[in-house]
Amino acid sequence: MALQGEEKSAQPAALCDNRSERARELAAQGKKIIGYLCGFVPPELITAAGMVPYRITGVMGEPLVEALDYFEPNACNYVLNCFQQAIKGRYDFLDGIVIPHACDTVQRLYGLWKFWKPPAYAHFLNVPTTVSPASIRFFREELEMLKESLESFGGVEITDQRLKEALSLHNENRRLVAELYGMRKEHPPALTGGEMTRLLVAGAGIPADEFHSLLKEMLRSIGGNAGSVDEKKARVLLYGCVMDDAGLVDLIEAGGGSVVLDDTCIGTRSFGTAGDAGDDPMEALCRMYFADFLCPKVVRSCDEERFEYLVQMAREYRVKGVIGYFMAWCDPHKFDQPVLRNYLEKAGLPFLALEDDYTLSSSGAMQNRVQAFLEMLQQKD
Numbered sequence: 074m075a076l077q078g079e080e081k082s083a084q085p086a087a088l089c090d091n092r093s094e095r096a097r098e099l100a101a102q103g104k105k106i107i108g109y110l111c112g113f114v115p116p117e118l119i120t121a122a123g124m125v126p127y128r129i130t131g132v133m134g135e136p137l138v139e140a141l142d143y144f145e146p147n148a149c150n151y152v153l154n155c156f157q158q159a160i161k162g163r164y165d166f167l168d169g170i171v172i173p174h175a176c177d178t179v180q181r182l183y184g185l186w187k188f189w190k191p192p193a194y195a196h197f198l199n200v201p202t203t204v205s206p207a208s209i210r211f212f213r214e215e216l217e218m219l220k221e222s223l224e225s226f227g228g229v230e231i232t233d234q235r236l237k238e239a240l241s242l243h244n245e246n247r248r249l250v251a252e253l254y255g256m257r258k259e260h261p262p263a264l265t266g267g268e269m270t271r272l273l274v275a276g277a278g279i280p281a282d283e284f285h286s287l288l289k290e291m292l293r294s295i296g297g298n299a300g301s302v303d304e305k306k307a308r309v310l311l312y313g314c315v316m317d318d319a320g321l322v323d324l325i326e327a328g329g330g331s332v333v334l335d336d337t338c339i340g341t342r343s344f345g346t347a348g349d350a351g352d353d354p355m356e357a358l359c360r361m362y363f364a365d366f367l368c369p370k371v372v373r374s375c376d377e378e379r380f381e382y383l384v385q386m387a388r389e390y391r392v393k394g395v396i397g398y399f400m401a402w403c404d405p406h407k408f409d410q411p412v413l414r415n416y417l418e419k420a421g422l423p424f425l426a427l428e429d430d431y432t433l434s435s436s437g438a439m440q441n442r443v444q445a446f447l448e449m450l451q452q453k454d
């Protein structure tokens with residue numbers, strides 16, 4: 074019998090809708106909560122320091138008013154939106170922030186946040202833009218500095234043992250997420266893209282051990298049941314910028330698509346690489362969060378090295394086409410866009426690029442384009 078949506082755990086959706094509630098509770102109990110942005114910051118280090126990593130998100134669609142006064146006019150609206158939450162006091166429960174050099178707007182966010190809403194702890198993580206033995210050494214030193222600053226703020230030594238335990242917990246979560254992704258290889262998939270997105274967004278706002286229980290509960294509630302998604306829906310891969318809201322996934326799924334896979338930074342980009350801690354857990358983090366981390370911010374030597382993994386994943390999940398979501402003014406992603414389109418189309422994967430300003434405000438027009446694309450995919454063999 075097909076599993077109906079309401080039989081699955083409703084907890085992730087509730088947590089996602091109110092994702093700061095648990096962090097606020099923990100903060101009131103005296104736990105230190107550290108906000109971080111982007112996929113280059115290893116939450117394992119924050120967990121190992123006995124603090125709670127909390128992925129900072131915006132509120133998609135909220136009109137930008139206050140934040141506009143602080144940034145240049147061509148700044149990424151996603152970052153502006155996150156900063157607006159901060160200046161409105163919605164992140165006052167955070168004890169600290171860790172912001173990496175993802176792009177120039179994020180770098181600017183660090184300075185502005187530190188100046189206008191100074192938290193008790195703030196750390197900036199430099200991230201090189203090319204991968205080489207020297208840049209890997211540089212990033213490792215950056216991670217060592219982050220480790221030392223967390224130790225000093227938390228008053229705790231992050232021993233190799235503590236770090237290995239944190240890595241093992243986060244890796245176990247990666248394994249469970251991979252199991253859930255694997256269930257979407259079937260047709261129809263066992264859970265929708267919207268359910269998966271809400272689960273991951275919720276998980277990035279709670280301690281790793283609580284996320285572990287949430288993942289277990291989701292797997293238990295699905296059991297061995299087949300999915301209830303309409304079989305006629307076209308299977309798509311969603312690629313692109315940060316996706317901390319399920320709005321676009323819902324729009325695609327309401328329009329006749331089934332998002333069975335993503336390459337976004339709260340999805341596979343952050344959960345794709347597990348690292349065996351081995352004898353050197355810092356080395357494992359360096360590999361996972363830089364050397365092997367595939368994000369357009371880091372320039373790689375050839376198109377194959379940058380995009381072939383996408384084609385392989387698309388084949389594994391029997392995807393018919395790729396929808397790209399690009400934030401207006403996002404240089405790292407938009408410079409890649411034409412090359413990516415060529416690469417995917419040569420591999421037989423049609424590509425639809427959508428541009429947005431973190432509002433989905435043109436959702437009517439977007440829906441029409443998405444629908445036309447999905448109809449084309451449905452007619453594809």
Ligand code: SF4
Binds near residue numbers: 113313314405
């Ligand atoms: S796309 Fe890359 S640089 Fe941008 S937020 Fe995600 S991980 Fe960071």
Ligand code: SF4
Binds near residue numbers: 149152
């Ligand atoms: S979407 Fe692009 S411009 Fe915006 S924060 Fe991410 S990398 Fe920077």
